[in-house]
Amino acid sequence: MSEKPSSTWYVDFFTELPNEFWRRAVPPEVTVEEVDFVERRLGLAPRSRVLDVPCGSGRHSLEFARRGHRVTGVDLSAEAIGHARRAAAGLDVEFVHADMRDVPRDGGFDAAVCLGNSFGYLEPDGLRRFAAALADAVRPGGGLVVDVATAAESVLPGFRAEPRTMRTGDITVLATSEYDVAGSRLLSRYRFTRGPEELDVTAVHHVHTVAQVLDLLSVNGFGDFGLFAGPTGEPYAVGDGRLLVTARRSS
Template structure:
């Protein structure tokens, strides 16, 4: 195994080059499908107050605001927040640079969306803090969507660590992965290149079981859990590519 990256890798990872790669890599239709799913499964009323955390470059925040919702987006990446602010002119969005655990805890949001597989960035103690913050952010009766591709039930069956090369315009990424058995986590190694520019970065995704996630969230006031394997509403099961979990905060 190569050198172990810092547990706070996400503080320095999301600079312009990786952010621009992911801005290009995700098709617009995927964002529309994800927000359609959130609105449908949470029963969002018009002009709902929605927290998007972490919001990255704002693709979900922007789509929610275009649909008339009042949106707050929170992300730690200064570059991503700057990009989102430029794109949000004229929309009802507040964009805040902060750690995902530093969200408002005054139970004022009708819903929180945590989309894009960032739920596994944190070690267990950090994830416990985030679960507490989520419970403090959502009003009684409000909803939650968590998008998580590193649930144990998703990645462990047939786990493969084959290198991949991905190109988006003039950006090329070589991606490799390894599984740390002792730490129950994956190390995803990336080499981003654009012309003469190059960045070698490693991301950590902690692997949690579905039961662990439900336990953390239910201990902070959430109930009515439903598990989906995609935005079309298909049921989640062993080997599903992603987990889309929805819940509501107790009234």
């Protein structure tokens, strides 16, 4: 890539066109399966208080709320938060427009979830602040699920920087990627098109080993880890495309 991506790329990335693409791209049954996983693995009681961060357009928050949980969703995208609020009529869910590190730190959440591929968005210092914020938000004994799409054990085996094309209805996305060895970062360039609209944006995902992820969570008071390759519960192994980490806040 010719340009140097900004370390705060996510501030301007999630406008209507990318958000609408991802809203269409994920089938409802995938959201149901992921929320099933969280409820099952964390043993959520009825009316649990759940923090969803970053929540995007609210697909997980809304599903948790439909099941009777009390939900707070936090996201930096004003467009996504607006969409989520419009979809939340009659549900016990609050959507907050804020940085993912600026979550309520009252220690009263029964569970926090960081789903999707957002765990690697932040620079190292920012990620440490995020982990500390999660620890301050979750009560002792409460649970955590972190979705890590860019674990080193997932990204690096057989890495190939081949372009790919994705379509949902009238939106087409051309995606290309490269691996920044010196920065341990996956750089992804997207061209979104919808009719005459065209948007070129770049995403940065910091790559961490599984051990680094667990150490970060451990020093912030989480333990009792589980490592899964997806919401159906298969154990995570090298080369799996997704890592779901479950954890428990120390008492």
